[in-house]
Amino acid sequence: MQVLDPTKFSYYLDLYLVPWAIKVVMALAVFVIGRWLAKLLVGLFHRFMGRFRPDPILTKFLGAIIYTVLLVAVVIAALDQLGVDTTSLLAIVGAAGLAVGLALKDSLSNFSAGVMLIVFRPFKEGDFIEAAGTSGVVECIHIFSTTLRTGDNREITVPNGRIFGGNIINVNARATRRIDLVIGIGYDDDIRQARALIEQVLGAEERILQDPAPAAISIAELADSSVNLNVRPWVKSADYWAVRSDLLENIKAAFDANGVSIPFPQRDIHVYRTGEDAA
Numbered sequence: 001m002q003v004l005d006p007t008k009f010s011y012y013l014d015l016y017l018v019p020w021a022i023k024v025v026m027a028l029a030v031f032v033i034g035r036w037l038a039k040l041l042v043g044l045f046h047r048f049m050g051r052f053r054p055d056p057i058l059t060k061f062l063g064a065i066i067y068t069v070l071l072v073a074v075v076i077a078a079l080d081q082l083g084v085d086t087t088s089l090l091a092i093v094g095a096a097g098l099a100v101g102l103a104l105k106d107s108l109s110n111f112s113a114g115v116m117l118i119v120f121r122p123f124k125e126g127d128f129i130e131a132a133g134t135s136g137v138v139e140c141i142h143i144f145s146t147t148l149r150t151g152d153n154r155e156i157t158v159p160n161g162r163i164f165g166g167n168i169i170n171v172n173a174r175a176t177r178r179i180d181l182v183i184g185i186g187y188d189d190d191i192r193q194a195r196a197l198i199e200q201v202l203g204a205e206e207r208i209l210q211d212p213a214p215a216a217i218s219i220a221e222l223a224d225s226s227v228n229l230n231v232r233p234w235v236k237s238a239d240y241w242a243v244r245s246d247l248l249e250n251i252k253a254a255f256d257a258n259g260v261s262i263p264f265p266q267r268d269i270h271v272y273r274t275g276e277d278a279a
Contacts, residue, residue, distance in 0.1 A: 031074055031075065049062075061118050104225070111144055113160035123170045126172070129171065134158060181227050181248070183198065185226060185230070186260075199250050201254055224265075227259075
């Protein structure tokens with residue numbers, strides 16, 4: 001039987017370095033292969049969910065959670081290959097998780113709000129929403145935040161807790177939308193004529209829906225310097241801004257062509273001459 005000489009380098013190499021190197025290689029192999037398997041499983045999950053055509057946001061959100069859980073399991077398995085006591089490690093991680101949870105309660109609140117947004121689905125990817133004091137098109141719901149894109153192509157990241165904890169206005173939730181216009185005419189103008197001109201403009205606009213039909217044009221208010229009329233046609237949600245802009249332009253053109261005025265705030269100044277000024 002061969003006895004290793006403690007004075008030789010090979011003794012320490014065989015006793016310490018080789019076993020440790022093997023453990024490191026095995027740990028790296030477990031981590032690399034495990035991460036690859038985690039990505040593979042998440043990819044299979046996306047394909048499976050794709051058969052049911054769910055909301056893309058839901059698929060991305062659940063995929064991110066699954067990948068995170070699998071990656072944590074892979075790291076623990078790799079540490080086990082290094083000889084780390086994973087039982088004690090799990091206990092330490094649990095205690096640390098409790099402490100971190102208390103310290104990061106706002107982040108956990110955002111996480112739970114993200115889950116609620118996914119479950120109740122007050123909006124979906126591509127919807128234009130107003131929430132948390134901002135507005136934009138929903139691009140993605142992450143674990144802790146939601147990404148919006150504004151009309152001028154800015155990207156806004158909003159914490160999920162602020163969105164779910166406040167009012168959410170989803171502009172695209174309904175297929176149709178009503179345009180609410182208030183058109184003012186002068187007190188000296190003929191209301192019937194103004195109403196007939198507005199009806200002609202509405203009738204010429206093909207994008208205005210007949211079901212539901214436009215509301216009857218009615219007097220909204222006798223304001224300080226104008227008689228205000230309510231104009232409320234219905235359009236498809238996608239046509240809202242284009243039709244609104246065209247209606248304002250065409251109503252103004254029709255009024256100008258027929259002598260109907262659209263008053264604006266004015267102030268009359270009266271100058272009185274005193275006896276000294278008159279002299």
